Amino acid sequence: MRPENAKAQDNGSLRLLMSYVFADKVRFFKTLLLVVVATVFDVMGPMLSKVFIDDFIVPGHYPLWPIVGVISLFAFAVVVGTLLKYQQSMRFLDMALNAVLDIRKRVFEHVLSLPMSFFDYARTGQLVSRITNDTESIKDIYVQFLSNVLSNVILLIGILVAMAILDLQLMLIALFLLPTVMALIYVYQQFSVKVVSESRQLRSDINATVSESISGMSVIQATNQQQVKLAQFDDINSRYYSTRLKAVTVGSLLLRPAINFLSILVLASIVWFFGMKVVQGVAEIGVLYAYLNYLGRFTEPLVEITQRFSLYQQAIVAGNRVYELLQEPSGATSQGQGGAIVHGQLSISKLQFAYQANKPVLDNVNVEIEAGGFYAIVGHTGSGKSTLLSLLLNFYQPQSGQILIDGQPLQSYSHDALRQGIGLIPQEPFILASSIFENIDMGRELTQQAVERAAKQAHLHEVIMAMPQGYKTELGEGGLRLSTGQRQQLIIARALAGSPKILLLDEATANVDSETEQVVQRALSHLHRQVTMIVVAHRLSTIRNADCILVMDKGHLIEQGNHEQLMRLEHGRYRAMYELQQQAQKVAQAE
Template identity: 85%
Template sequence: MPRDANTTSTTRDDGGALRLLMSYVFADKVRFAKTLLLVVVATVFDVMGPMLSKVFIDDFIVPGHYPLWPIVGVVALFIFAVVAGTLLKYQQTMRFLDMALTAVLDIRQRVFKHVLSLPMAFFDYARTGQLVSRITNDTESIKDIYVQFLSNVVSNVILLIGILVAMAILDWHLMLIALALLPTVMGLIYLYQRFSVKVVSESRQLRSDINATVSESISGMEVIQATNQQQAKLAQFDGINNRYYRTRLKAVTVGSLLLRPAINFLSILVLACIVWFFGIKVVQGVAEIGVLYAYLNYLGRFTEPLVEITQRFSLYQQAIVAGNRVYELLQQPAAAEAPSDSAQIARGQLSLRQLQFAYQADKPVLQDISVEIEAGQFYAIVGHTGSGKSTLLSLLLNFYQPQAGEICIDGRPLQQYSHDSLRQGVGLIPQEPFILASTIFDNIDMGRGLNQAAVERAAKQAHLHQVIMAMRDGYQTQLGEGGLRLSTGQRQQLIIARALAGSPKVLLLDEATANVDSETEQVVQQALSHLHRQVTMIVVAHRLSTIRHADRILVLDHGQLLEQGSHEQLMALPHGRYRAMYELQQQAQKVAQAEA
């Protein structure tokens, strides 16, 4: 069973997240090498400025000697270094941004593709809002590791090396003073990582919870308002929102203490050391004004990259947490891949042999189910809530794998059919219709590339063609979200048309008429009766009057096949479960009619 998607993982796999992220960094090694070369060249031009200023001060200003062409050369070289360094920095930023957007594009595509391939068992536990957050917010945060972290850290590390080299050229003693900052900064980064990781992880999880709560509330707004649960939902949202605020405040507090303020304090100490050291040099008569100016300039540039690097570690931490969440989702095992051969379902003959299935090992849902269904037959499945009716349909659709037993179609095990063959040969009409916010044509076609004639033929089989033609735009009518322009019964007819458009050999109906009125139920029944003997139909029914003409009725009770036979055969059993259920419904219907 998949891990509960609502719980936060207690173990972190930063190695996995880093592998995911770095795989894109080194996906194009030549491009990455060119970008690094660009950073090095930009750094060379950047550190040339103070060195040229030192030459100008010590060689021209201090001695009061101003030869025209040497000064022009130094000034021109200074201007060229500034302009070239600025342009190259712009280019390196654009290169890293392009790498980041390309990575996010591919990661988001991979994640969504993987989600589509996950088994139905995963979605028994997953929350929609959290999945949306991982596919959108978390993948977007990964971009920061390229643009804000990788670009910034790489360029600043190379800049630090360039500054240290320039300092060493001027005076290696002063360079050692500045170099003393590095281990202290590394210690601060370690402390920040140590204190922030738990807070950042919790804040990402709480953001997902916020998205999940909002999504759940909006989708169930009708029920929330009908049951007067607005204040309860608001209290739930406020609780999560306040926890998110507190965790974000903790993260900001840790960052504000250990990052920029600490680095600024250390840089002031280093500046004091350099001034003291330079004062001694002045006393000794070996100091140069240009060297002091260049050192102070380099020191300002030296501390700023350190501040930038430490500041970016907060973004790095968030990106790693986001990458870890995305990596965890990618590690969820996908549904077993079916063979890619061209075998098709030709007849629709079904064999269920000693099926055993349980969602949890100690709670069996189906026990020793064995049924033979000939092609074109109409089978009905009835039973009380929790008897395993819908689960049996899920097994027939290969959404779940039985722990024991076998399902065969046309004598071939279900697992041996390719995904496309199975979906083409087996159609599903669910109890709750899923309608795209698109046209009627698109809702029937569902991306299968059907022509107009095939779509119209399916609509006619579902007795929906006349309704569609009465609309102004016909099959191009936009239905809106949830198919609001259609009645409940028409939505169900649309789903039937969708299933029939693929010309399935097996048609599964999961209480397809449970939520429609009697008139619409008759229309749906009329549509299905025309398919008898043409398509193998398995109908999960709540209204037993709708399956009286079934070839065989299976009565399930707590996962066991209690009774089976035609309506007449089952009604002949003096103390049968089916007979008791049928008579109870008939009595309830008579009472309802009398009260009306």
């Protein structure tokens, strides 16, 4: 990343973070006023101690009511100061939690709106880390940094004012610490920024590696890759340990030890200066006690501020990562005037698409699909079948050409109109760990009748009613209570529940047995002429009754027609594929 880009990103993350600080200005300044009042009560203690020593103890004069008044005021200042500090801590914590709540919601909402092309390269573990760990680290800038630094800066100002009231020359000696501490903070930031950024990235890599390993555990164990994955994880984990150790080492050298050493020098200077005043006969014991008390309080806020800068650095790095994610452009959600999809007629002309430049996946595809028709797309792996479905779903934008739905450009339809008018049945069913009803409804607030009607269309209603709790049956993670075929029927019911005009099936019967395949075929045959169906098929026997079969090869549409027409082509691609599958099926049956 170039320096100007890194600087712009830092500014962006700071704007993101500080926008929440001033989101409720009245509340923030009330909290700030609370800090000021708490500081006033906090610095009153040494002043009252000075009065008690110089006015009562040194002269040996102990009048009852003045002593009671000073002690009562001292106790009152301690109690009120403690309560006000508690209140300011709670208010900053509340501000922090509200900020994290909103940032996390914004980030997840943005991730849901990102185009599918983003997820082609994104790693799940890293995204989870940004949404959870990084947003949680942002909280530290409010609780650990903003609250601490603000309160300590105000406390330092209060202490300096009290010191100046007692003795201006002694205050100037203590003031020497401030520019030195600022220099230490600058040096610390120069050393730590790279290390902290690297450690945050490595933590995301750890999450990504663990996520990938757990999700692919069956493949890892089947191919005996346990040691390889362990070595990969151990390498990332070791590098994370090294970077964290570097960050801790830099902080240990430049923060508390350095401040403590400087405070000892200042203490020695104050004692020497006070000794000179004793020699001159102008010193007061109470002033020395108050100064030593203030000096102890003066160095501690400095130490706290410097130590919090490590948390500030981590929060800024986390903010950069969150800000970078928020800057990812959202998917195309055009809000044209196309309205709802009424018929489901499709027209594809001169369609050109490539994931990478100069590597076309679809090349000059032209298709006319009638409303209510049953169309199938076949071809070898990599021919562009699933990509065509992705373009129909508006997941990607073609480089040239256009797709019309009911005579209107695809981009003219709103996002909601497309999702309501087009249903998708993927090859791998996605099942929520919730009830059957919720899996079919998918948050669309459908009625019980609509859900049951969709289940009946998918021939799943009887299976559901045979379960103990019917549609309220919890399926568990991944739909473990259903068979593979029943999961596919559930996905079909989910798609049909929204009453789509276009139904896309991406090899929906590739992973089911013959019996379940017949059930799925029967469900789809009942939808013929009611819904426009576009089916990507691997088993060619399942699409024999299609109105039109589109044969793809390396992004080109090379053949189209119904089963009988394509079988009459002597050297046709479809005929060769069909005959090959029939021979393989006969061999399998013979065995």
